Every structure is written in structure tokens, then in C-alpha cells.
Amino acid sequence: MNKLAKFLNAHISGLVTDKPEILAAYSRDMSVLEMMPRFLCIPKTAEDIQFILRFSAKLAKKGYKLPIGVRGAGLDTTGADLTDGLLISMEKFNTIEEIDTRESLVRVKAGITLGELNDALALFGLELPVVASRKQTIGGLISTALIDEAAKKYGSIYYFTDRIEVVLPNGEIFQTTSLTKRGIKLAQLKADDQNAKTNTTIYDLTEKNQAVIAKIRESVHNRSGYRMVTEVNRENKPFDVLPIFFGAQGTLGVITEVILKVQPIQYHTRQYVFEFTSINQALAFSEKAKELEPRTMNLYDGRIFKTLESLGRKAKLLESNTATAQSTAKFYIYLDFAENFFRIRKIDREIEKLRPLADKSYVDQEKYKADFNNFNFGLKLYLNSHDTAEKLAIVDKxxxxxxxxxxxxxxxxxxxxxxxxxxxxxxxxxxxxxxxxxxxxxxxxxxxxxxxxxxxxxxxxxxxxxxxxxxxxxxxxxxxxxxxxxxxxxxxxxxxxxxxxxxxxxxxxxxxxxxxxxxxxxxxxxxxxxxxxxxx
Ligand SMILES: Cc1cc2nc3c(=O)[nH]c(=O)nc-3n(C[C@H](O)[C@H](O)[C@H](O)COP(=O)(O)OP(=O)(O)OC[C@H]3O[C@@H](n4cnc5c(N)ncnc54)[C@H](O)[C@@H]3O)c2cc1C
Known part of the structure; x- marks a missing residue:
């Protein structure tokens, strides 16, 4: 083992390795890139991360660069969790620290996955309603500012994040908090306090750049840069540095702990699939369907299911309903609701009125449950099928x-x-x-x-x-x-x-x-x- 790895191992409770066969497993994510890290660090505590970042900062001051990357589950499609320096993997930061069922709050380590968290919350009838892969970590979701499919209904991970704890690049710990104008004034008096210093520096920066921030606000759908800085210092709202970390992709520090707001599980669900021959027909339908406030409403080009059919994997749902005639669908819309019992009843009635707008429709019933699952799995099958080469996740979302x-x-x-x-x-x-x-x-x-x-x-x-x-x-x-x-x-x-x-x-x-x-x-x-x- 390299001297540097030995030194780091002697000072942290987690692990640092430079074994090529282990590093190779962390050299890829879901992007088209590949970068072999020089070291992998699997920290066990925030102190471990503090030590690593302080060490790297010290090296930088001496003119030697050891870049630091951060990795959650490694599902990033933009290569943001890759580095050729030292990679911090958050895999051991996977615990739930506290569940407050009365306030519907949960405190977790940032490396916990969405699946692990929701499995535990389900025991209390609660959930974090982010529709994403179960393998994604909470730190990863925050750091990519992921807009999931249910974001329109529930507001994405941003809406559910109350506070975070971050190890800053200088090794200091920062906890985000909401501050009133008076709170800012008090912070300005505490020159030696790291939290106060970070808050006041960002406050001054955002105050000075209000014109630029107004410009950023104009591009509503652009998630690049530190776009969420627009939410840090808003008129008539408490000041909070928290939003800046949404989409920061590990460039501003390592998120170690998160307090999330959660909500009661909606046990009553309903799914529908509709077929259309043109995009305009599908869009006219979707405008009406939006009024019912579904959890998700996805559009699929019909060729996805045609491809599956040619591979002998025709979606069972479509098969059971078009056994005789060949489907001419060019587009499919998948709709999904999670509501209380009475709302679901109402939605059933409203959807009935929309059915004539589509060429064909498939309504969730007990006997079709498995077929709907099979339909949803269809996209995964398609993405894993290679006609000529790998289907690359280079321009998702x-x-x-x-x-x-x-x-x-x-x-x-x-x-x-x-x-x-x-x-x-x-x-x-x-x-x-x-x-x-x-x-x-x-x-x-x-x-x-x-x-x-x-x-x-x-x-x-x-x-x-x-x-x-x-x-x-x-x-x-x-x-x-x-x-x-x-x-x-x-x-x-x-x-x-x-x-x-x-x-x-x-x-x-x-x-x-x-x-x-x-x-x-x-x-x-x-x-x-x-x-x-x-x-x-
Ligand atoms: C092909 C593909 C398609 C996808 N499509 C969807 C989709 O349709 N819907 C959906 O919801 N999701 C989707 N995702 C996942 C999503 O795009 C993000 O990649 C995901 O949020 C990353 O979570 P992760 O835990 O894997 O984080 P990683 O991929 O490991 O990291 C993502 C970023 O967060 C940073 N990071 C991770 N943890 C921390 C931390 N604790 N502190 C600071 N920075 C951190 C990393 O440095 C990196 O910049 C898709 C992923 C793949 C592979």
C-alpha cells in the first residue's frame, strides 16, 4: 500500500485503499465517462471526512493537488461522482438516526438509499414520496437536484429537505439553518463561528448580486450552475444557505446528515395507460388529465414497445387487449395516482370521461396488476436492449x-x-x-x-x-x-x-x-x- 494511503488509514476509523481491483469498481458511474481514482476512502464518521478534506486542503496550500470526489450510489449520468484523485464513498453513511412520527421528520445519514429509507418509514405509515430508483442515496438526490417524475405533485427532494449537515472543503462542519434579518445581524457579530461565517459570507454575496440572481431566475428550467442560489435570500423569506447545495454535485462539500420532512403513505393507487396515434392527440389528452393532479404522467414513444415486441417481449398489458388487431399506437401515456379512497373513486369517474380522447385505454384492475408492472418494466427492458450498441444515458431529462x-x-x-x-x-x-x-x-x-x-x-x-x-x-x-x-x-x-x-x-x-x-x-x-x- 502506498505511503499516503497508510498515513490516512492510521488517522481515520474508516478505510482508505489504493488497490487497483477495488478502485476499478469505482471508476465508472452511469455516464459515458471513466476515471480511475488514485484512492478510495470509505469513511465511517464525519470526523473521517473532516480529516481527509483538511489533509487535501493542506496539500493544496503546499502546491500539491489531491482532488476529492464524492459518491453516493454511483448512478450519476453526468460523471459528477468520478475523480482521478481521492473518492469518498458514502456507503457506510446509511443509517436512520431518528424518526419523529409526530412532526413527520426523519434524520438520516446522507448515504442512506431511498429504498432503505422508505422501507423503514413504511413501518410507521410514512414515506418520502420521491419517484426515483430505490438505489439512489439522499445525498445524491440533493446534490443532483433531481426533479423526479412526481415533482410536480409533491415538489421533489428540495421540498422535503429541512436541514443538512455538510463537511466544508476546509474540513469545518456546517449546519444549515433559517435566519431572520435579526439572525443575520447576530451572525455578523460572531466572527469566529464557522456556521455564522458561512451564513454571513453567502448573505453578503447574494445581497451584492441580486441583479444577477434575477437573471438566473428567468431561466426557469435550467438546473446548471448553482441555480438554486435564487432561493437562498428571497424577499419576505428567511435566509437559508441550504438551497445552494441542491445541484452542487459535491463541489461545495460533503453532505453527511439530512433532516427530511416525510408524509403519510397514500395507500390507494390507480394506474392507467392510454394509446394515441398522434402527439397532438396525446397532448390534448394530457392537458385535461393534468387537472386531475396525477402523481406521474409519462409519455412513451410507441416504438419502445414495438422494439420490445420484435424482441419477443411484448408488454402483457398491451397483448391482453390487442390480441387480435395490431396496435397502431404512436404514443402511450401512463398515468398514476396515489390518493385517499374517496379521491380515487372520483378520479375513476373523471377518467371515464377522458377515455374517448384516446384510441385505447387500459384501466388498473386487480386482474391487470401484474400486467401494469410488466408494462412499467418494459422501459427498463428497452433501455437494456442493444440494437446496434449500448443505449447511452447521455442526454436524459x-x-x-x-x-x-x-x-x-x-x-x-x-x-x-x-x-x-x-x-x-x-x-x-x-x-x-x-x-x-x-x-x-x-x-x-x-x-x-x-x-x-x-x-x-x-x-x-x-x-x-x-x-x-x-x-x-x-x-x-x-x-x-x-x-x-x-x-x-x-x-x-x-x-x-x-x-x-x-x-x-x-x-x-x-x-x-x-x-x-x-x-x-x-x-x-x-x-x-x-x-x-x-x-x-
Ligand atoms: C440511466 C439513469 C437514468 C436515470 N434516470 C432517472 C430518472 O428517470 N429518475 C430519477 O429519479 N433518477 C434517475 N437517475 C438517477 C439520478 O440521475 C442521479 O444520478 C441520482 O440522484 C444519483 O444518486 P446517487 O446516490 O447514485 O449519487 P451519485 O451518482 O453517487 O452522485 C451524484 C452526485 O451527487 C454527489 N454526491 C453524492 N452524495 C453526496 C454527498 N453525500 N455529499 C455531497 N455530494 C454528494 C456526487 O459527487 C455526484 O456529483 C438515473 C440514473 C441513471 C443511471
């Missing part, structure tokens, strides 16, 4: 304004022809976030080049309709290659100042969000596909 979706789909058709690709769209009609999965063989140099042309061409059609590439989560190492050049210079400078305020030595995930270059993107493109069935 693009934000497209609702009224521009038909234009976007038309432009996408041209892109399909240009790149000889099938690009069926899937996404949420409630959050206006849509994904496509282009297929490129990363083992082939020409294909890797084509992937870059594709990314640039795709960005062009997105921005043409007023959309945003970083729509559903932050930009990381991949999307920042595009988003950075499209960010207003004043806004860029402001984001730079925020980062400098937290991390003057630039030790936390350099190259993530800011400083990403096409050269680095190409250098870190992985050369082999991801293996195994990926539970997206």
Missing part, C-alpha cells in the same frame, strides 16, 4: 417547453435520419423532462467522434425550442461541456465566486460543473460498454 414538444419531436426526426438512429422519446408530461438514448459503440473511435457530433447537434435542437440540456439534474462533467458555453458571463462569474467562497483551493471535484473541456470529455470517454442489467 432534457427540459422541453410543453408547447414546443411537437416541434422538438419533428427536429428529432431529422436527427434520427442524420445519425441513422432510432430515438424514441420517453419522459414526464408533468415536469416536461424527456429522454432519448442514442446508441454508440464506445469501443470504436469513429463512433466516439460521432457521439460528440451527436451531442452538439442534439443540444442545437433543444436550445432552438427554448429547452435546456440540464433540465432534470445538474450538468456534471458531460453536459457542462455544452451548458458552460451557453451561460451568461455575469452568471458564470457569480457561480465561480460561490465556488471560491466554499472551496478556495479548488479541491472538490474540479472539472465538475465548471472547467469542463471537450478535451477532458474525450480523454475520459470510456471504451467499453457497461455490463449487466441496469435497473434505471
Amino acid at each position: 432534457t427540459s422541453i417547453p410543453a408547447e414546443k414538444l411537437p416541434d422538438f419531436l419533428r427536429n428529432l426526426q431529422s436527427l434520427e435520419q442524420k445519425f441513422h438512429q432510432n430515438l424514441p422519446v420517453f419522459g414526464s408530461l408533468l415536469t416536461d423532462l424527456y429522454s432519448i438514448r442514442p446508441e454508440f459503440d464506445l469501443t470504436d473511435i469513429l463512433n466516439r467522434k460521432n457521439l460528440i457530433f451527436f451531442l452538439q447537434s442534439y443540444a442545437k435542437i433543444v436550445y432552438e425550442v427554448g429547452g435546456s440540456l440540464a433540465g432534470g439534474f445538474a450538468e456534471g462533467r458531460t453536459l457542462s461541456v455544452i451548458t458552460s458555453s451557453r451561460t451568461d458571463l455575469e452568471i458564470k462569474e457569480f457561480y465561480h465566486q460561490i465556488r471560491q467562497t466554499f472551496d478556495a483551493d479548488n479541491i472538490m471535484s474540479p472539472g465538475v460543473k465548471q472547467g469542463a473541456t471537450l478535451t477532458n470529455f474525450v480523454r475520459h470517454l470510456r471504451e467499453a460498454p457497461l455490463i449487466g442489467f441496469i435497473e434505471y
Whole structure:
């Protein structure tokens, strides 16, 4: 073991390793990039993280850089959880510290997964209603500012986060808190207190930059930069640094603990699937369906299910209802509700009125339960099926304004022809976030080049309709290659100042969000596909 790893191991209760076979397992996420860390650290306590960050800051002061990356479950699609320095994996930070059922609050370590948390909360009839993979960690959800499919209904992870504890890049612990104007004044008097110092510095920065913040607010659907800084210092609201960490992607510190608001489980659910022959027909339906406030409303290009059919995996739900005739559906809408018993009854009646707007409809009934599960699993099967090469998660969750979706789909058709690709769209009609999965063989140099042309061409059609590439989560190492050049210079400078305020030595995930270059993107493109069935 390297001397440095030995030294770090002697000072922390967790583990530091430089074994290549272990490091290799942490060199990939769900993005197209690959970076081998020099060291992996699995801390057990916040003190371990403090020691590591202080050590790295000391090295930086001596002119030696040991960049620090942070990893939750490693599901990031933008390469933000990769580093060629020391990677802190939050896998041991997976405990629930406290559940307050009366106040519906829960205190957890940031590495706990959504699945682990919701399984425990279910015992108390509570849940964190974020519709996402069970494997994602709470720290990861916050740090990517993930807009999940139920975000329109419930408000995403942002709405449910009350407070967080963070180890700052200088090794100090910071706990977020809401402050009134008087609270800010008191903090300004406590020059030696780290919490007070962070609060007042960010307060001053946001006060000085109100004009820039107003500009950031104008681009509602863009999740790049430290976009949530717009919520830190609002008129008539208490000041709180917390929002700045949403979408920070591990660049401002390591989140160790989180207090979440949770809510009672809604046990009564209902699912529906509707078929349409045109996008305009589907959109007209969705406008009406939105009034019923579903939990999720997803749009699927019918080609996804056609592909599955050609692979002999036709969705059972569609099979049972179109046993004789071939389906002509071009689009499917999946609707899902979680409400109380009486609301569900009402929704059933309202949906009955909407059914004539669709070509066909499939209503949740006991006998179709398994078929609905099979329908939902269809997307995962499709994403794991490779026609020519791996389906790459490179432009997931693009934000497209609702009224521009038909234009976007038309432009996408041209892109399909240009790149000889099938690009069926899937996404949420409630959050206006849509994904496509282009297929490129990363083992082939020409294909890797084509992937870059594709990314640039795709960005062009997105921005043409007023959309945003970083729509559903932050930009990381991949999307920042595009988003950075499209960010207003004043806004860029402001984001730079925020980062400098937290991390003057630039030790936390350099190259993530800011400083990403096409050269680095190409250098870190992985050369082999991801293996195994990926539970997206
Ligand atoms: C193909 C694919 C599709 C996806 N689509 C969806 C989807 O449709 N809906 C959905 O809800 N989710 C989706 N996700 C997941 C989502 O995009 C995020 O990647 C997820 O929130 C990351 O959680 P994680 O625990 O894996 O964090 P990681 O991927 O490990 O990390 C994500 C970011 O958070 C930072 N981070 C993690 N933990 C901490 C911490 N404790 N402190 C500071 N920074 C931290 C990392 O540095 C990194 O920048 C998808 C993922 C994949 C693989």
C-alpha cells in the first residue's frame, strides 16, 4: 500500500485503499465517462471526512493537488461522482438516526438509499414520496437536484429537505439553518463561528448580486450552475444557505446528515395507460388529465414497445387487449395516482370521461396488476436492449417547453435520419423532462467522434425550442461541456465566486460543473460498454 494511503488509514476509523481491483469498481458511474481514482476512502464518521478534506486542503496550500470526489450510489449520468484523485464513498453513511412520527421528520445519514429509507418509514405509515430508483442515496438526490417524475405533485427532494449537515472543503462542519434579518445581524457579530461565517459570507454575496440572481431566475428550467442560489435570500423569506447545495454535485462539500420532512403513505393507487396515434392527440389528452393532479404522467414513444415486441417481449398489458388487431399506437401515456379512497373513486369517474380522447385505454384492475408492472418494466427492458450498441444515458431529462414538444419531436426526426438512429422519446408530461438514448459503440473511435457530433447537434435542437440540456439534474462533467458555453458571463462569474467562497483551493471535484473541456470529455470517454442489467 502506498505511503499516503497508510498515513490516512492510521488517522481515520474508516478505510482508505489504493488497490487497483477495488478502485476499478469505482471508476465508472452511469455516464459515458471513466476515471480511475488514485484512492478510495470509505469513511465511517464525519470526523473521517473532516480529516481527509483538511489533509487535501493542506496539500493544496503546499502546491500539491489531491482532488476529492464524492459518491453516493454511483448512478450519476453526468460523471459528477468520478475523480482521478481521492473518492469518498458514502456507503457506510446509511443509517436512520431518528424518526419523529409526530412532526413527520426523519434524520438520516446522507448515504442512506431511498429504498432503505422508505422501507423503514413504511413501518410507521410514512414515506418520502420521491419517484426515483430505490438505489439512489439522499445525498445524491440533493446534490443532483433531481426533479423526479412526481415533482410536480409533491415538489421533489428540495421540498422535503429541512436541514443538512455538510463537511466544508476546509474540513469545518456546517449546519444549515433559517435566519431572520435579526439572525443575520447576530451572525455578523460572531466572527469566529464557522456556521455564522458561512451564513454571513453567502448573505453578503447574494445581497451584492441580486441583479444577477434575477437573471438566473428567468431561466426557469435550467438546473446548471448553482441555480438554486435564487432561493437562498428571497424577499419576505428567511435566509437559508441550504438551497445552494441542491445541484452542487459535491463541489461545495460533503453532505453527511439530512433532516427530511416525510408524509403519510397514500395507500390507494390507480394506474392507467392510454394509446394515441398522434402527439397532438396525446397532448390534448394530457392537458385535461393534468387537472386531475396525477402523481406521474409519462409519455412513451410507441416504438419502445414495438422494439420490445420484435424482441419477443411484448408488454402483457398491451397483448391482453390487442390480441387480435395490431396496435397502431404512436404514443402511450401512463398515468398514476396515489390518493385517499374517496379521491380515487372520483378520479375513476373523471377518467371515464377522458377515455374517448384516446384510441385505447387500459384501466388498473386487480386482474391487470401484474400486467401494469410488466408494462412499467418494459422501459427498463428497452433501455437494456442493444440494437446496434449500448443505449447511452447521455442526454436524459432534457427540459422541453410543453408547447414546443411537437416541434422538438419533428427536429428529432431529422436527427434520427442524420445519425441513422432510432430515438424514441420517453419522459414526464408533468415536469416536461424527456429522454432519448442514442446508441454508440464506445469501443470504436469513429463512433466516439460521432457521439460528440451527436451531442452538439442534439443540444442545437433543444436550445432552438427554448429547452435546456440540464433540465432534470445538474450538468456534471458531460453536459457542462455544452451548458458552460451557453451561460451568461455575469452568471458564470457569480457561480465561480460561490465556488471560491466554499472551496478556495479548488479541491472538490474540479472539472465538475465548471472547467469542463471537450478535451477532458474525450480523454475520459470510456471504451467499453457497461455490463449487466441496469435497473434505471
Ligand atoms: C440511466 C439513469 C437514468 C436515470 N434516470 C432517472 C430518472 O428517470 N429518475 C430519477 O429519479 N433518477 C434517475 N437517475 C438517477 C439520478 O440521475 C442521479 O444520478 C441520482 O440522484 C444519483 O444518486 P446517487 O446516490 O447514485 O449519487 P451519485 O451518482 O453517487 O452522485 C451524484 C452526485 O451527487 C454527489 N454526491 C453524492 N452524495 C453526496 C454527498 N453525500 N455529499 C455531497 N455530494 C454528494 C456526487 O459527487 C455526484 O456529483 C438515473 C440514473 C441513471 C443511471
